[in-house]
Structure formats: C-alpha cells, structure tokens
Amino acid sequence: MNILIVEDESRIAKRIERMTRDILGNTIQSLRHINTLQGAMESIGKGSLDLVLLDLNLNGENGFDMLKSAVSESFHTIVISAYRDQAITAFEYGVLDFVPKPFNQDRLEQALKRTITNEKTEPNETKFLAVKKRQKIQLIPIEDLIYIKGAGAYTELFLTDGSKELHDKSLEKLEQLLSPIFERIHKSYLVNMSEVKEIIVKSGSKYMAELNNGEIIPIGRTKYKEIKAKWV
Template sequence: MKTLIVDDERLARNELRRLLDNFPKIDVIGEAANADEALKLIDDLQPELLFLDIQMPGKNGFELLSAIDGKSPEVIFTTAYDEYAITAFEYNALDYLLKPIELNRLSEAINRIEENNHHPETEAPRRDTNKVLGENDQVFVKDGEKCWFVKLGKVRLFESMGNYVRLHFDDQKPLVLKSLNSLEDRLDPNTFFRANRKHIINLPWIDKIEPWFSGGLLVTLKGGDKIEISRRQAIRFKELMSL
C-alpha cells in the first residue's frame, strides 16, 4: 500500500518509518513536513494511505484533507493530543494514534486497513448503521471532554443506565447515548450476549460460570464483574455455548 508520512517533526517521521518497517505491505513512498509539501506529493505520487499529523505550521492536517483535489487517500491521524478525536472521526479517519506511537496500536491500525481491503463491500458507506459490529471493529466513544477509539473486543460489558449505556473497558466506564436494545441490534450475537435486561457481556471475557437462583447462571468476567444471566437467557446461553 503506497503510503505517505506527513509530520513537521523529523524525529517523529523517522520513528514512524522505523515502526512501519515491521509491515511489508506498507510501502512508504515519501515524507512531507507540512501541508504544502504533502499536497504536491499527493498529486504526484497518488498515495493510498496517509499517516497525518494534525498540528503543523501553516495548514493543519484537517485543512490539508479539505484541500485535496479528487479522491482522498485513507487517513490515519498521528498526534500528541486527544482533543481532535471528534473532528478526526468526522473526516472518516481509519484510526487515531496518539504519540508516542506504540507498535501494538500501529499493528491494530494496519490490521484494520487489511480487513477493509479484504472485505471492500463493508467499506462503503463507512457509517453504515446497519452493519453488524464484531470484536475487531473499532468505534468512537465520547463522554464529556474525553474521547476514545476503542476496539469492541476490549469492551467486556455493556450496562444499561436508562437512556444511556455504560461501556466497561480497561479502567474506563464512559456513557453513550444509546439504549441497550438498539446496541444489541448492532452487535455480533456470537460474541456479545444479552445476559439480562440490563447487561450485554462479551463472551470471551467470561472467566467463571456458576449455577444461580431459579435456573439462572452467574458469570464472573475477567476483571471481577459478576453478572447474572436470567433463567430464560440461561437456556439460550447453554445452547450457544454447547457443542
């Protein structure tokens, strides 16, 4: 994949190029230190992917994208600041990497590109609200002033809070303005299971299962959350998890 690195910091460009050496399918065909240089290279070289810094002298990364004539390359933003995540999402960014970039996060971003290339039918429209979301899908989450791009496989639990749903991942518990029912319709039922009226659990996160009252089950998730599976859902759970 023909790739262009756009960053005003030479050390940042060098470090990213070094990390990208781990991915043979990524062919770095050029570097630019500002938007004007990048626009000329984009026109001349027609890259398929940009690793794009946001804060740069002159035009910033968003202004650069707005100035591109014709079809824009795919974009992965690289920045030291998390406050631009909302705007990055509006520009249909594939990912949003915070500096210093870690190899495992870069690998997730590259895998996401490869998944899109292998399944182009899921690529458009990018905001298809009917698409079933699996553990490898990454979603944008905003709660107050905090923003995340989080892979759904890291979300161990979805908890209904009235008209909101609380997502449990790492040590974070942000709220999103969704009902649990609407969220259930979007999630892959082979990975995300409706345990009861208030909870959807991520099945690979289950650590222990115990019999519970009235034919129900009690599951303990990795991390310690204990969630009751209702009697009716316990029947479905056993069918789903049996050979």
C-alpha cells in the first residue's frame, strides 16, 4: 500500500506513522508525511495512492477544502481529527472512517484494517459520491444513484435522470462506503435494491434484475438466492 499522512503536528504524525507500520507491516510499500494542505493536494495529483490519513486542521487551513477532492479519487480516506463534531459531515462526503483525537493504537487499527478486509464502513452515512467533472468536483446525492457498474479500475454511476458519471474508485471500495440497500448482485454490478422492479429467471440458469427505469442487468448465479430473498 502507498499511504500518505497529512498532519501538521510532527509529534502526532510520527505517532501515526509508527502505529501504521506496526499495524500494516509489510503490506506497506511507501508511507509519506506532508504537513501542508497545498503539499498534500500536489501529492494527490501525482496519483499512486491507496490511502490518505487526513487531519482536518492544518496550520489553520480547513482539511475539508481537500476532503471533497480526496474522496473523488481512487483511494480511501480516513480522517484523524479532534473535531468530533465534523465526523458526520466527513462520513457524508464518503470517508472510510473518522478516528477522533486523542486515539490509541486499537482505534487506529480498527480503521486501518478496513482498508485490507473490505469491511463496510459504519455508520453508513455516505450521502454523496464526489466525481471529477470538467476540472471541478461535483457531489452526486446517493438518492440519485440507481446502480454502479464496474469498468476496470473505475466505475460508472447510473443516475435517476438518465445520466452517467465516471468515478475513480473501484466497485469494491464504493461497496464499503454505501449503505446495505446497495447490493452486489453481480461481480460487475452494485444496485440500489429499491430500484429493482422484478427478478427474471431465464433458461440456462440465467438471472436478471429489471429496474424501475426498464433497464435489465444480470444477477450472478451464486448471488441469485440471496438477492431473491432480500428483494422479497
């Protein structure tokens, strides 16, 4: 994993680095520390990150200025901050976890282990997915999302207005962030189950989900019984 720590207090940054190395061990490929918002933004722009550990107060600068951009990227973001009152907003933006300061190694380990076990985030309060669009960041309300299709390292978001947006996160990462109403019905599809109108069984053990908008998408054979039970 390539990890970036964004923290303006050197003592805390060193503590986070030490704990992270203890917890993730040889899964770490690189672990860097940056203490300014501008430096962090430049580093993110260069790509090749798997995880950002972000403080929300960087020498008086607001980490939320970076957060909206960070959550649109392919990596997960974990906030480490003393500003507990901002946790809900951070989750709404789509962070994997919010670790309040002061913290111990057990709490940091709980957050970091989610990055390698694909454990879903709690309390599933993601309300937006941030996408990069024409040099800007656009927040897509989760309520406008019908389904997500995997497209290699990227994903395609299909929205209620008929439009489609591209997201840099993988299907697996988005599945971690979204509420249980979004089900992985196929290796390439994550669907809002409230949008499923009918489940269709075709010859040759082929299963399909008909959506409220008329679209038909596949259901994996190994997923059919589970999806059918939850849909009913």
